[in-house]
Amino acid sequence: MNRSLVRFNAAIMGALVLFLLAIVANALASRQPWVLFCYNCKACNSSCILGIDPQGFVDAALAGDPRIYIYTTNVRLRLSKAAAIDPNMVITVAGKKVAAHVALNELHVAPDTEVVTYRVQARNAARFCIQCGACERSCVLGLPLLREIDQLRAREASEVKESHAQ
């Protein structure tokens, strides 16, 4: 085999191993090592009455970032509240999917209009979650999703507390 191709293959393999190690490191750093076992079967996907895709919480732990956007398609709230929580939250208003700040400032939708969420940050989805445990019940591996949600909520609450203290 051409020597340069061997080097190329070795480099690609090395990059892949580093990428996989980064996922493992993120899962451990998120204190949720069990997320590595989730194989995205989507069994939990249709169990949430608030339309939250619980697999998004797993992604947040794997990415080590609670700010990633996940599907949350059935939380009703006032537009002003949605914009205050996260102006980039994607909401459904009058059949359109737009960011909350766009609905408020460009489409001039009244702030007290009730809107339905579509994609929100994982930490905000955790805040909206009613913790009914339907996702855990439907998980074929019995992964402790509520623990991750609890952790995200606690982290969000402490960040809000810190920002108020400053």
Next chain:
Amino acid sequence: MLSNSPVKVSLIILGLSAAAFLVQKSLMVEFPGNYPRFAAPVKAGFEFADQQVRIHVPTELNDLSVFVFAYDSQGHMQAVVKPAENGAIEVNRGDYSDIDVRFDEGDQVAGFEMLKRMDSYTRELDMFTALKEAKANGRRIGIQRCLYPVCTRCVEGCRSVISGGDLALEMRKGEDGAIRPVYSKGKCPRCGKCFVWCPVKVITESDSLSGK
């Protein structure tokens, strides 16, 4: 002995398991042994307008999500999850029902269907119309703070400590149409799981053991 690779692998797995246990230990829940206490049914006032039903609820429900329900002609409960704000809940024309609940002859839930899947509805049942029709035909409408049958955590907790089907806690349809816990103190093992796990605090810890 350590040069033996299966032993090494086993030790590594044991070490990882111990690390995972220590990481998760702080998240483990402790259950105080006590009897549960149940919140009183929510009193709500319904105000019907052309395009909206405004429901006046106690301000203690502010920022909580509750079920607004109406019974249809087949005896099914149609319910939508709505937030309470400033002591009121609004149901507008075009707000579709989130769940359709069926009951058996003993007023227990026989099954339910989630009507919204991701971004679309499997059936579009207008909640505003359902409330108006139920009101006009003398069928039950109301507010339910307990999220059963979507949430079954109290019953699961009870089932995890009582073998067989004779549970201390059952969920039944009340006279006002809301589903609520029916409790049998004599069967209760005081495990505390029902009130620790109840996410909406319809079930809380009783003071009966502390004598208050």
